Amino acid sequence: MVRGKIQIKRIDNATNRQVTFSKRRKGLFKKADELSVICDSQVSVLILAGSGKVYEHNSGSTTTKQVIDQYQTTTGIDIWRTNYEKMQDYLKKLKEKNRSLRMQIRQRMGEDLNDLSFEELHTLEEEMDTSVRVIRERKFKVLSTQISTTNKKYQQAVQVNRLLTDGIKQDDSDYGLVGSGGDYDSVTTYSNGIHDIFALRTQPNQPNQSESVLTSCSENWRVAKF
Structure with a gap:
């Protein structure tokens, strides 16, 4: 075949x-x-x-x-020498490229500008303006993301606080949250600039001793601090 x-x-x-x-x-x-x-x-x-x-x-x-x-x-x-010369040429190109990059970095830092012409300075200015614009856009994007994340965490914290407050009211009918003002000014205090709120519970067999309890802290009253 x-x-x-x-x-x-x-x-x-x-x-x-x-x-x-x-x-x-x-x-x-x-x-x-x-x-x-x-x-x-x-x-x-x-x-x-x-x-x-x-x-x-x-x-x-x-x-x-x-x-x-x-x-x-x-x-x-001489094959090795030919290869060596090629490597030397390549190394020379890399050094020249490195020198050019270092010069560009110094110019963007405001150094070594004396040898630049007006056109080169104008081009450098435009390049730096473009770079600044890109950096600002990125900065604003990062800042917006941080603000959005902070707002979400705040809303979550408010929701958790609301759920905890509602749970306390529903689970223990003997306790109640007491705010400032009205007839309860005497049980609100300030500690390090923070407004403390108390919950009060009276004994069922002594309903008429509220005034004496507020002044003498009788053993028949329980005071809980939230």
Whole structure:
């Protein structure tokens, strides 16, 4: 059975592409070993996958560095120096970018402005105005959120206080809340600027001694502080 010709193009399906990569990588490494044994040669294979992972295979006891060093000796090409020069160029670009960023930061702090032209100063001013506007919008948004959260907590506290007050009135009919004013001014006090409220309960067998209790704190009265 004749195998159909496969069109050489990128496989769109990621799963199929990974399966094909694994199979062909193993086949390539096998061919490298066969070539090394049959032809008595040193073979080193490097594969850089699309994911960024590096696959390395060497024939016999040789290493990739040994093969590359022998290649440089034979061809007279210094691969490491070329790579070193590329790294130096890249480092120089990074330093220049870092210097430029530091200069921009200092200019936004009001420093190193003497060398800027009028147009550059105008552009810098517009950029800073835009930044200030964005910061203020964010600040107002955060402040509004905090105010809204505080109001919700306050309303919840008021609701809880109302429920507790109603529960006290319903659960104990012997006690009542006494406010300021009227005939109860004598039982309201102030402590550290806070208005204290008392609840009073009289004994059922002595209904007519309210005045004496308020003045002498008779044992027949119970005073509870809320």
